[in-house]
Amino acid sequence: MNQKLGLRLLGEVMRWSDEQARDEFRWLRLMSRFRYDSYEDFRAGVRFLERLSVWLQQFEPTDREIAYQFIKSRLVYIGPSEMQLLVGRMYPEVVEQRLLQAVSSTLGIPPYSVWKTPAAVNGLAALRRKSLFMALSDGARIDEFRRSNVGLLSNEQIVVATQLDGSKWKDLLKELRKDQGSKATFEEVYLIDDFVASGTTLLRYDEEDKSWKGKLVKFRGTLEEATRALDGETVIANNARIHIHHYVASAYAESMIESRVRKMRASAPNTEWLDRVTFSFGYILPADLPLTKDSPEPFRTLVEKYYDPSLENRHSAVSGVDSMMFGYKECGLPVVFEHNTPNNSLPLLWAETAGVSAPVRNVRNSAGFDVGPLAGTR
Secondary structure, eight states, rough: OOHHHHHHHHHHHEEEEEEEEHHHHHHHHHHHHHHHHTTTTTOOTHHHHHHHHHHHHHOGGGGGHHHHHHHHOOEEEEEEHHHHHHHHHHIIIIHHHHHHHHHHHHTTSOOGGGGGHHHHHHHHHHHHHHHEEEEESSHHHGHHHHTTTTTOGGGGGSOOSOOOHHHHHHHHHHHHHHOOOOOOOOEEEEEEEEEEEOTTTTSEETTTTTTESHHHHHHHHHHHHHHHHHOOOSSSEEEEEEEEEEEEEEEHHHHHHHHHHHHHHHSSSSSSGGGGGEEEEEEEEOOTOOOOOOOOOOOOHHHHTOOGGGGGGGGTTTTTTTTTTTTTTGBBOEEEESOOTTTOOOOOTOOOOTTTSSSSSSSOSSSSSOOOOSOOOO
């Protein structure tokens, strides 16, 4: 569908006057061209204007202006350029600052003196090579991270997952010791992911099993498996610092993650390793961004009116909140990434259901952000 036809269809759906249509078309052309058409999960030949028109038609005519204004004024779209910036900023703003602090602390000098002290410069280079970078998910942009740091980091210290087999661990250790000596181990570990909204995938307490679960717990198990695969040889030092970095986080996740770590440290055995775990975020979404059941905004009524309970399942129940009306764990985020729409966002932005219990049948995803249902727990 060409842009002119798409705009005309949208004007008919919204029943705009000629004057209002001209004003809205100006904004829509700009946002489509420079922002929303970059969404990667559009189907072949589909772009934002077409999807927006289809999405708006699922609402009753009296509700369409509310839905449109919400997309226009409240939707947060984190596109390719923003993600590339966040990936590029991670090393200079997070990693190097931590390495400088570690080296300066070891030598007893201020961080700003590292660059003028030969021993410190050498120590920084060695510690940089003894740092291991691992992706917590396929959203970690680990390929972009590698390209952003060519000349600083070696390909042999950047891996695309945390679940590695024994041969991969052997290769990592072999290459490290070629560069840093026969006894070298990794002293810094960076676990990277794109987004965290509720933090349950990273760390949560399972009431049914009475145990802590999540990617952080699995990673600890992975280290134990690596030691067994290498016949007891250590790949990651016992006192290694573990840094978990998310490019984007909700304000809720920032406050809850460290709280859960403290609870696990106090309630579970053999958790002294958690004292070496730290967290960082490239960008934290504003605390007042989410739409909640108490929000005065008109769009909240549409969230309730068009909700389909068929979205609720055992995966949503893991969060402790069965309802998906405001997204997974009621995070209520109006957020879309260029590669997907997380299920912590409002379901009206991503859900695909038959609409059996909703006012409108055959509901098909958001304002053009065409992805499958339950795109991943964050």
